Amino acid sequence: MPAVAPAPKTAPPAAVVAPAAAATKLTLATKALVEALARVERIIPKSSSHAGATLIAIDLAPGSVELGGTNLDLDVRARLDADVTGSGRYAMPAQVLAQVARALPGDDVTFEFGPEEVAVASGSFDTKIRLVAAENAPTLRFPTAFDGEIDGAALARALEHARYAAAVADYQAVFRAVRLELHPQRTRAIATDGFRLASHQSDADSGLDADLLIPARSVDELLKLLADGPAKLAISGAQLTVATGPYTLNLKLMEGAFPDYERVIPKAFPVEVAVDASALAQAVGRVAVMADKAGNHRVDLVVMDGRLQITSEGAFGRAEEELEVEQQGSDSRIALAYNARFLSEALAPIAGRVRLRFSGVTSPTVVDAPADPAYLAMVVPLRTG
Amino acid sequence: MPAVAPAPKTAPPAAVVAPAAAATKLTLATKALVEALARVERIIPKSSSHAGATLIAIDLAPGSVELGGTNLDLDVRARLDADVTGSGRYAMPAQVLAQVARALPGDDVTFEFGPEEVAVASGSFDTKIRLVAAENAPTLRFPTAFDGEIDGAALARALEHARYAAAVADYQAVFRAVRLELHPQRTRAIATDGFRLASHQSDADSGLDADLLIPARSVDELLKLLADGPAKLAISGAQLTVATGPYTLNLKLMEGAFPDYERVIPKAFPVEVAVDASALAQAVGRVAVMADKAGNHRVDLVVMDGRLQITSEGAFGRAEEELEVEQQGSDSRIALAYNARFLSEALAPIAGRVRLRFSGVTSPTVVDAPADPAYLAMVVPLRTG
Numbered sequence: 001m002p003a004v005a006p007a008p009k010t011a012p013p014a015a016v017v018a019p020a021a022a023a024t025k026l027t028l029a030t031k032a033l034v035e036a037l038a039r040v041e042r043i044i045p046k047s048s049s050h051a052g053a054t055l056i057a058i059d060l061a062p063g064s065v066e067l068g069g070t071n072l073d074l075d076v077r078a079r080l081d082a083d084v085t086g087s088g089r090y091a092m093p094a095q096v097l098a099q100v101a102r103a104l105p106g107d108d109v110t111f112e113f114g115p116e117e118v119a120v121a122s123g124s125f126d127t128k129i130r131l132v133a134a135e136n137a138p139t140l141r142f143p144t145a146f147d148g149e150i151d152g153a154a155l156a157r158a159l160e161h162a163r164y165a166a167a168v169a170d171y172q173a174v175f176r177a178v179r180l181e182l183h184p185q186r187t188r189a190i191a192t193d194g195f196r197l198a199s200h201q202s203d204a205d206s207g208l209d210a211d212l213l214i215p216a217r218s219v220d221e222l223l224k225l226l227a228d229g230p231a232k233l234a235i236s237g238a239q240l241t242v243a244t245g246p247y248t249l250n251l252k253l254m255e256g257a258f259p260d261y262e263r264v265i266p267k268a269f270p271v272e273v274a275v276d277a278s279a280l281a282q283a284v285g286r287v288a289v290m291a292d293k294a295g296n297h298r299v300d301l302v303v304m305d306g307r308l309q310i311t312s313e314g315a316f317g318r319a320e321e322e323l324e325v326e327q328q329g330s331d332s333r334i335a336l337a338y339n340a341r342f343l344s345e346a347l348a349p350i351a352g353r354v355r356l357r358f359s360g361v362t363s364p365t366v367v368d369a370p371a372d373p374a375y376l377a378m379v380v381p382l383r384t385g
Numbered sequence: 386m387p388a389v390a391p392a393p394k395t396a397p398p399a400a401v402v403a404p405a406a407a408a409t410k411l412t413l414a415t416k417a418l419v420e421a422l423a424r425v426e427r428i429i430p431k432s433s434s435h436a437g438a439t440l441i442a443i444d445l446a447p448g449s450v451e452l453g454g455t456n457l458d459l460d461v462r463a464r465l466d467a468d469v470t471g472s473g474r475y476a477m478p479a480q481v482l483a484q485v486a487r488a489l490p491g492d493d494v495t496f497e498f499g500p501e502e503v504a505v506a507s508g509s510f511d512t513k514i515r516l517v518a519a520e521n522a523p524t525l526r527f528p529t530a531f532d533g534e535i536d537g538a539a540l541a542r543a544l545e546h547a548r549y550a551a552a553v554a555d556y557q558a559v560f561r562a563v564r565l566e567l568h569p570q571r572t573r574a575i576a577t578d579g580f581r582l583a584s585h586q587s588d589a590d591s592g593l594d595a596d597l598l599i600p601a602r603s604v605d606e607l608l609k610l611l612a613d614g615p616a617k618l619a620i621s622g623a624q625l626t627v628a629t630g631p632y633t634l635n636l637k638l639m640e641g642a643f644p645d646y647e648r649v650i651p652k653a654f655p656v657e658v659a660v661d662a663s664a665l666a667q668a669v670g671r672v673a674v675m676a677d678k679a680g681n682h683r684v685d686l687v688v689m690d691g692r693l694q695i696t697s698e699g700a701f702g703r704a705e706e707e708l709e710v711e712q713q714g715s716d717s718r719i720a721l722a723y724n725a726r727f728l729s730e731a732l733a734p735i736a737g738r739v740r741l742r743f744s745g746v747t748s749p750t751v752v753d754a755p756a757d758p759a760y761l762a763m764v765v766p767l768r769t770g
Contacts, residue, residue, distance in 0.1 A: 092701070093701065096701040096702075099674050100674055100675075100704075103670065103671040103674045104671070105667065105671065117702060124668065124706050124707065124708070125671050125672075125704070125706055126704070126705045126706060127672075127674075127675060127702060127703065127704035127705065128702045128703045128704075129675075129701055129702035130700075130701055130702045282490070283509070285488065286488040286489075286490065286510050287510075287512075289484050289485055289488045289512075290485075290512060290514075315515075316477070316478065316481045316514055316515055317481075317502060317512060317513045317514035317515045318512065318513045319485075319510070319511070319512035319513075320511045320512065321509050321510055321511065322509065323509075
């Protein structure tokens with residue numbers, strides 16, 4: 001066993017007294033901070049095997065503060081006007097900062113940054129939060145120039161109408177994405193999980209010309225941030241950046257071949273019906289109470305003589321409703337089965353009358369609204385018997 | 386192997402054609418049904434190894450229908466006015482009936498009972514639900530005569546003020562109960578988990594003279610049903626029955642010795658402070674953001690010179706607030722630690738000023754309101770150092 005080294009007899013050199021630097025200070029409105037943190041915090045993981053992943057980075061510059069984080073698929077940054085003395089980059093767990101911010105009693109809050117902790121004062125509230133070395137926080141790179149611009153509400157409308165049809169899990173990656181087509185005078189969003197499809201096309205112009213595959217979960221976060229007013233766009237490599245209001249998002253794009261959906265949209269429809277979309281959606285919802293949730297949630301539709309009969313049968317019994325519809329094409333009876341949830345979700349975006357166009361009992365049914373040609377959905381009937 | 390008996394050559398005697406019996410029919414307002422089912426359904430287990438436990442019993446009599454179920458600790462029955470043809474007892478899974486009822490489109494609903502299924506019609510909705518043999522449903526016995534009566538709101542007030550202090554799990558049974566003391570001119574509810582206690586006493590008179598131990602979870606269900614107006618009471622064996630509005634509940638009582646709480650309420654208080662209850666509760670809530678949730682959720686209180694300092698320190702930092710208080714008794718400094726949640730819950734029922742009476746750093750602190758002597762809470766400080 002090595003001998004224990006004797007303690008040095010000389011004391012360490014006395015620290016040089018540094019000139020008192022002006023403290024780095026940040027003051028801003030509590031409400032604006034809480035609102036921005038609510039948006040940023042939900043993207044940053046609450047726990048991770050890599051501790052840095054849970055951090056929020058706080059970048060101070062004259063007149064503003066930037067709060068940034070990432071979930072690897074998505075980087076987010078909020079820039080807020082603030083009264084700042086000094087500058088620098090700091091980090092702490094995003095959840096801790098958000099929790100403290102929600103508890104602040106005052107209209108304003110002041111953060112005074114020391115080397116190891118930050119003092120937070122608001123009204124009578126006085127808290128010290130430990131800081132984490134800023135180099136542990138992920139380094140996020142946001143573009144400084146943008147190539148395109150689109151109305152935020154128009155982009156949101158397209159993505160919202162398509163997003164529901166993306167698959168949730170356990171499917172090929174492209175089925176868990178929303179395809180965004182940005183072309184001159186044409187903006188289109190499409191998603192499909194192979195059993196249904198939803199698409200929304202408008203003449204909104206982004207100034208870009210590109211087809212993108214955005215993970216559906218990143219679309220969900222983008223939808224929470226998009227608002228009226230311009231959204232600036234930049235594409236670089238496998239990343240789309242959207243700047244909307246105080247927020248900037250980098251969305252990692254997916255690679256892969258999206259299904260040739262134009263080819264699968266049927267062209268001929270032996271039977272077509274039109275009916276009030278909300279009356280149909282409500283009837284499907286009621287009848288589906290009896291469908292077996294564990295299985296394919298089956299409801300049966302029969303069209304005959306201007307009437308649409310909706311039935312469902314499960315372990316506990318059978319439900320039935322009938323609606324009058326405006327029928328076109330063949331007068332012959334057509335009977336199909338659907339996943340009730342898929343049918344309800346296809347109907348949900350439609351106000352007023354919906355048109356159901358049946359191409360056959362095993363080929364897709366097209367769901368659209370005569371009054372709004374922007375939206376088109378398809379649902380593949382269940383195989384029966 | 387025994388030989389298979391030859392099939393009898395003669396056909397069985399033809400069934401005597403019975404005179405067509407009038408169908409058993411029930412018609413009532415959808416809203417009243419949905420409301421009653423929401424109350425009854427939540428008590429009945431959603432799944433059970435004993436299938437009968439998930440059933441709701443439907444008892445039809447001229448002019449009314451009774452819906453009944455149980456979770457073994459608690460039987461519940463709702464009696465609703467209804468238009469009834471015929472009579473009888475039927476059963477089906479409570480969840481199925483509740484789900485169907487919530488989906489009904491019409492103002493009224495008609496049930497037509499067959500031997501194996503019931504047809505449910507409301508507006509355009511037409512459903513058949515399978516029935517379960519009624520003998521599989523639990524047999525519930527409710528008393529027909531009552532011994533006492535109390536104002537429902539007064540009973541609710543007592544139980545609500547005490548219930549939060551009961552233990553949730555993993556404790557002696559008596560700590561998971563609310564003790565209800567019904568005596569002439571005195572109604573009192575008390576609960577304790579050994580670390581805190583809450584009690585509410587009023588001069589409400591029930592006409593009864595008994596001390597009861599009600600499981601806290603049954604108290605929660607009772608509190609959802611109690612309303613203004615008289616609640617009739619009956620005690621028989623180890624069961625309290627409460628009839629309130631359309632509902633009747635049998636609450637199974639617990640046995641066991643409740644702690645001698647009168648003995649543990651301190652009599653001497655070296656230091657006392659008074660302060661606005663909601664200002665204190667909010668400060669404790671804010672400071673506790675920094676407390677370690679996984680541990681004992683510790684906040685520290687220091688009283689000195691008419692000021693109350695509240696601090697908390699956890700893995701992420703330290704929070705501090707200070708309030709001016711009206712201090713009585715010793716001027717000397719007193720420092721105590723509490724579970725922040727226990728302190729917040731003790732304060733919650735108090736409007737206006739609260740009095741904190743400190744008996745010592747390891748003995749219970751009494752929390753009450755000078756303006757409302759009915760309510761008294763105790764919190765035992767955490768052991769520190």
